[in-house]
Amino acid sequence: MKPNGPVETGFSPYKMKNIKNTAKFTLNLPSPAKRYYCHGWQSWSLTTWQDINQQIYPPKPKILHPLQTDPCYVNEICPHGSWIGAVEMKNGKFFLLGALGLDAHVFLEENTLVGKYENEAGDWLVAEGSKEDVFAAYVTALQETEFFEKTRFLRAKTPKIWCSWYSFYTHISKQNLSEILHDLGDLPFDVFQVDDGWQRNIGDWIPNDKFSTGMDAFAAQIRRTGRTPGIWLAPFIVTPSSTLFRQHPDWLLRDEKQNLVSAGFNWDESLYALDTTIPAALEWLSALMQKVRAWGYDYVKLDFLYAGALPGDRQMSMTREQAYRQGLETMRNALGDAYLLTCGAPILPSLGLCDGIRIGPDVASHWDSHRDDVLLSNFAIPGTRNAIRTTVNRLWLKPLIHTDPDVAYFASARNTLTDEQAQMLQDLALVCDYKATSDNPSWLHAEECEILETFLNAKSKSLAEVDFSDAMEIPNPNWGEKMLGHLLGWLGSIPIVMKFFRWLDEKNIQAKLDD
Numbered sequence: 001m002k003p004n005g006p007v008e009t010g011f012s013p014y015k016m017k018n019i020k021n022t023a024k025f026t027l028n029l030p031s032p033a034k035r036y037y038c039h040g041w042q043s044w045s046l047t048t049w050q051d052i053n054q055q056i057y058p059p060k061p062k063i064l065h066p067l068q069t070d071p072c073y074v075n076e077i078c079p080h081g082s083w084i085g086a087v088e089m090k091n092g093k094f095f096l097l098g099a100l101g102l103d104a105h106v107f108l109e110e111n112t113l114v115g116k117y118e119n120e121a122g123d124w125l126v127a128e129g130s131k132e133d134v135f136a137a138y139v140t141a142l143q144e145t146e147f148f149e150k151t152r153f154l155r156a157k158t159p160k161i162w163c164s165w166y167s168f169y170t171h172i173s174k175q176n177l178s179e180i181l182h183d184l185g186d187l188p189f190d191v192f193q194v195d196d197g198w199q200r201n202i203g204d205w206i207p208n209d210k211f212s213t214g215m216d217a218f219a220a221q222i223r224r225t226g227r228t229p230g231i232w233l234a235p236f237i238v239t240p241s242s243t244l245f246r247q248h249p250d251w252l253l254r255d256e257k258q259n260l261v262s263a264g265f266n267w268d269e270s271l272y273a274l275d276t277t278i279p280a281a282l283e284w285l286s287a288l289m290q291k292v293r294a295w296g297y298d299y300v301k302l303d304f305l306y307a308g309a310l311p312g313d314r315q316m317s318m319t320r321e322q323a324y325r326q327g328l329e330t331m332r333n334a335l336g337d338a339y340l341l342t343c344g345a346p347i348l349p350s351l352g353l354c355d356g357i358r359i360g361p362d363v364a365s366h367w368d369s370h371r372d373d374v375l376l377s378n379f380a381i382p383g384t385r386n387a388i389r390t391t392v393n394r395l396w397l398k399p400l401i402h403t404d405p406d407v408a409y410f411a412s413a414r415n416t417l418t419d420e421q422a423q424m425l426q427d428l429a430l431v432c433d434y435k436a437t438s439d440n441p442s443w444l445h446a447e448e449c450e451i452l453e454t455f456l457n458a459k460s461k462s463l464a465e466v467d468f469s470d471a472m473e474i475p476n477p478n479w480g481e482k483m484l485g486h487l488l489g490w491l492g493s494i495p496i497v498m499k500f501f502r503w504l505d506e507k508n509i510q511a512k513l514d515d
């Protein structure tokens with residue numbers, strides 16, 4: 001890495017400039033900026049316009065850092081983000097510095113935008129102008145990179161999806177999903193997607209007892225209703241209780257001391273990652289994707305993909321995002337012409353290899369949470385306001401890839417969103433032009449069912465038509481809340497406490513299902 005790259009000072013002469021092969025690029029701003037655009041690393045990571053006078057604290061608990069942020073930069077104090085940084089100046093003008101390669105990060109240090117590649121040198125785009133101009137310039141420059149040699153994956157149409165997650169969570173079975181399949185009637189969904197809950201374990205991608213007749217039989221059942229079968233997997237994650245973990249400890253990502261690299265905590269377990277530079281692991285990934293295609297699934301949601309790009313000491317020498325891309329490309333090739341939706345996925349390294357990408361955290365049947373927002377500063381955790389905020393701030397990606405904002409809600413039962421909040425989420429789907437819901441049709445009143453049908457047939461909306469400002473703010477904790485947050489964050493990093501919170505969530509889900 002060069003110790004010091006070229007330094008650009010002052011305003012124009014350029015409106016847009018390509019900088020070639022530079023490890024560190026510094027752009028001196030003509031005056032202090034008003035707001036900074038922080039771009040999160042993966043689907044769920046916070047993406048927001050940060051007021052220069054506002055501090056955004058690292059999210060808590062720490063145990064979730066690898067799962068929600070780029071753990072390499074989580075403790076940076078200055079405003080920063082992955083691959084791209086932009087500033088809004090007091091005169092209303094914007095400057096943008098964006099990487100045109102992988103493994104890059106941008107920082108605002110006083111009055112300078114600093115872009116750094118982690119290992120090698122790479123290209124940058126600098127743009128100056130209106131907000132629309134600078135993001136459009138970045139999109140155009142990205143389209144000219146090697147990511148887009150494979151443009152065959154930008155399909156003309158986005159599918160309309162019924163997804164099992166936000167009504168059943170892991171409580172799916174052949175029986176309850178068969179009922180939904182029936183109850184959906186003539187509603188114009190293209191895809192019926194089975195989410196988390198069908199598999200034996202995270203790593204053991206074979207059907208569990210709730211799908212004892214096999215995933216191929218269930219795909220055939222979906223197909224008979226005229227819909228495309230969809231399925232969820234988290235192929236880069238391995239949990240300690242899985243058979244894969246026991247059989248292939250040599251496939252797991254390790255650090256320099258040969259300790260396992262944490263990929264966070266979920267499903268009541270520690271998460272670990274596959275090293276996607278290991279040929280045998282790649283073969284396994286390829287065979288897994290061929291298997292789900294052979295079962296009959298033509299829409300595949302690959303989740304928790306960030307695990308493939310965590311920092312670690314990989315078997316073959318390549319950067320972490322190159323390793324991720326190699327793993328994803330292997331699966332893409334094995335999936336053939338199936339629709340591939342990536343989720344929990346690093347944004348830039350996924351471009352060109354998938355059809356769609358989730359561009360925000362999960363929605364939830366609630367708007368916000370004092371615990372998560374104010375005490376824990378965690379804006380990547382499931383919550384409708386968090387989902388809208390990050391998704392709206394990533395809409396510039398739309399010309400590059402299908403942008404999935406997650407599902408919209410139509411049922412007022414088992415849901416605490418106000419009509420306006422539910423409407424905002426529906427409008428977001430129309431702005432993204434990506435429509436999905438998990439609503440159980442039997443929870444919908446006749447009028448809600450009509451609204452759902454109208455939504456599925458509606459044409460897309462432009463960003464200018466909808467006011468998302470209620471979702472944009474980042475709440476600021478006071479001193480007492482910060483202290484309480486530290487205590488809660490510390491407690492939350494103890495697995496048993498996490499398990500307790502999860503037990504509470506589960507009780508809540510069960511109560512809704514029994515209702």
Ligand code: 9PG
Nearest residue numbers: 044068165195196303343362380381382
């Ligand atoms: C299945 C789910 C759904 C969902 C995905 C993903 O921050 N978190 O702890 C966190 C947990 C789960 C999660 C996202 C974030 O959800 O986005 O649509 O498929 O997995 O387990």
